Amino acid sequence: MAARGHKRVGTLAEGGFKKCSKIDKCINPNKGIGGFLKIEEFGRDKSRIDGFLTWCKPCLKAVRLANKKTIQLGLKRYYVKNKESITLSTKAYALKNKVKIRLRKKRYYLKNKEKIKLQSSAYRSIQFNKDKFRKYFNEYSKKRRESDLNFKLRGIIRSRFWLALKASQCGKKVSAVKGLSCSMEFFIRYIESLWEPWMNWDNYGNKPGNWSFDHIIALANFNLMSPEEQKKACHYTNYRPLLHLDNIKKGCR
Numbered sequence: 070m071a072a073r074g075h076k077r078v079g080t081l082a083e084g085g086f087k088k089c090s091k092i093d094k095c096i097n098p099n100k101g102i103g104g105f106l107k108i109e110e111f112g113r114d115k116s117r118i119d120g121f122l123t124w125c126k127p128c129l130k131a132v133r134l135a136n137k138k139t140i141q142l143g144l145k146r147y148y149v150k151n152k153e154s155i156t157l158s159t160k161a162y163a164l165k166n167k168v169k170i171r172l173r174k175k176r177y178y179l180k181n182k183e184k185i186k187l188q189s190s191a192y193r194s195i196q197f198n199k200d201k202f203r204k205y206f207n208e209y210s211k212k213r214r215e216s217d218l219n220f221k222l223r224g225i226i227r228s229r230f231w232l233a234l235k236a237s238q239c240g241k242k243v244s245a246v247k248g249l250s251c252s253m254e255f256f257i258r259y260i261e262s263l264w265e266p267w268m269n270w271d272n273y274g275n276k277p278g279n280w281s282f283d284h285i286i287a288l289a290n291f292n293l294m295s296p297e298e299q300k301k302a303c304h305y306t307n308y309r310p311l312l313h314l315d316n317i318k319k320g321c322r
């Protein structure tokens with residue numbers, strides 16, 4: 070790239086038109102009188118005075134295609150030679166343009182949503198990838214459960230509800246987490262407010278001496294066929310912390 074303040078000239082754009090610098094050899098079929106092309110026929114290049122490349126898009130594409138191997142080799146050689154400085158500048162750019170990059174990625178996702186969904190479902194549907202994905206997901210979840218209480222509780226709430234639905238052979242109609250009808254932050258404080266003095270998040274679990282969530286009205290006592298009843302069953306006021314053994318004695322919950 071040219072140094073700042075010393076932009077390269079080449080052929081210049083005038084009034085929205087520009088000549089391809091391949092002149093007679095230009096393969097662009099949209100050439101007008103005198104070989105002029107609309108400016109949209111050129112890619113952008115900030116290092117040029119007029120902000121556009123000198124070769125039109127079709128010419129550039131043809132040249133790139135013809136020299137694919139050489140270009141790839143050149144790029145690879147350049148990368149190997151400059152690995153460290155490239156890594157550093159990539160990192161610096163990522164840090165400086167965090168918001169911009171996030172927005173760009175989001176824009177790309179929204180624009181290509183369907184394509185991305187298809188690609189990733191095709192990828193996941195291969196059994197090998199399925200196993201790989203599951204292993205990765207399990208490891209990721211385990212790590213995140215250890216550090217993120219909010220995430221851990223969402224998982225617990227979901228799986229408890231899922232088991233109850235499975236036992237009563239009802240389909241899922243509402244989300245167990247949304248069914249709480251409060252934020253996870255509120256739910257955490259609510260449960261903590263009901264703790265006995267010995268209870269804390271470290272002794273949550275299903276071992277003797279642990280406490281776990283108890284549904285005050287057991288899930289089995291709701292008519293889980295109805296979405297309204299599912300919502301009531303999941304409401305945060307139906308949760309309380311209880312010594313795990315007491316919990317088991319109360320029967321199927």
Ligand SMILES: [Zn+2]
Nearest residue numbers: 089095125128
């Ligand atoms: Zn051209």
